[in-house]
Amino acid sequence: MSAATVTLEVARYRPEREASPCFEAYEVPLRNDWTVLDALNHIKDTADGSLSFRWSCRMGVCGSCGMKVNGEPKLTCGTFLSDCLPGPIRVEPLDYFPVIRDLVVDITDFMKKLRKVKPWIIRKQEKPTSQGEYLQTPDQLDAYKPFSMCINCLLCYSACPIYGLEPSFIGPAALALAQRYNQDSRDEGSAERLGIVSEHDGIWQCTFVGECSKVCPKNVDPAGAIQQYKLTVAARWFRSLLLPKGAH
């Protein structure tokens, strides 16, 4: 009895022997509980041990396995083979990041930008532990919770045409994470982040294409975060115009 199989067309790039990426086809068993990640691991186990790709938790919380499946940025651990039929299923590395090897991309650019927006609680005065924890109502948590669900999988960067056209753009995830801290009632650092995101490559580069929110596997809605950020900065601009210098 011959089991059903599906063809995977996987992008390969071995810089030591080829100048540009190519595609190689592999036959993989079509099991209805298999994801694209399972298929890639099958290929690595049985066909070509040199296939390189990132993965870790295989349950959609670590953000390591982001790749393009049939042209769409997806987490391969959450993309079932049966949903990608009919074959062949095209697996490529994420767009707009330099490809190091096969399906592995270099994400240093994002790491630099993430650090730039200061994604941590900034306070003038830390509360000593003896005074207890910072209290937050459910509504205050609601204000930033969706933005905190980001797993840094970079699917949004791969979907954002602006990031592709303007590599210096800070990008959806970093800006959403800046907003996550701005909206946190414990944070006092929005003024500090303002200068960074108001630069030419910050929020104003975004033209609200909206693809980032469409591909986000955790419903972070980075597009919404950026538009809200624009509104806040614009309101602040008018306030500083109408109020005397030094007042906020």
Place this chain on the structure above:
Amino acid sequence: MTERFTPLLWAVFSAGGTIAALLFPVHVLLFGFAFPLGWIEPPSHEALRGLLAHPLTRLYLFTLISLPLFHWAHRFRYTLYDGLQLKHLTELIAVLCYGTALLGSAAAAYLLWTAT
């Protein structure tokens, strides 16, 4: 160069877009189709002059013309920059776009100011 004013430009873009969205459809329907084609009796010339005499009408019309022009300027500037990848012409594009909007707004202001 225009970075200091980007929040203002975005705010004007938003205002212009909202005005265009809320009011342009009815204006096009009436002055583009209903009145010329006689679906609805067009207002008489005296009636329109009467409306124009009122300062509020003139303010309304100025907003109706000027803000959407700036909406176009801001949006089109980014469309050229991203869509056609004309990065090397970025200053020229900004000047042409906002300049055109300024000219149109100035023409509208002059026209409406001198309306009796």
Place this chain on the structure above:
Amino acid sequence: MSEPVHYTPFHPRWHRKRVSVWWWLKKGSYALFVLRELTSVFVALLALLCLWQVRAVMQGPVAYVELLAWMRTPFFLGLNAVSLLFVLFHAVTWFNLAPKAMVVRVRGKRVPDWAVAGSNYLAWVVLSAAVAFLLMRA
């Protein structure tokens, strides 16, 4: 090795794809986005048309009648028809996206997206009716 790891931003063997100028044709949603952005051209055209119409009214009754005649020509009927379609597309996408930018909180809870968008549509109907009423009553 006690030296910190140093990442090089540019590596000659890493592959970087160039973004084609036709990037927006690669996906349906990208093409719709560009179409949405191009509505601004028709918005500008309509604004200038409005300016011309105001000028015609101010020039006198003859100019006004001539203006209405101009609007009846196939060229302007066509232009207005296309502009109307684009401006409607602009309005619908604008109102549907408004809730993303404008987060309204009532008593701590976020007003749902359909309510924000819905109130925009309501304002659209009310204002259009008001303008139409004012012009038809004249």
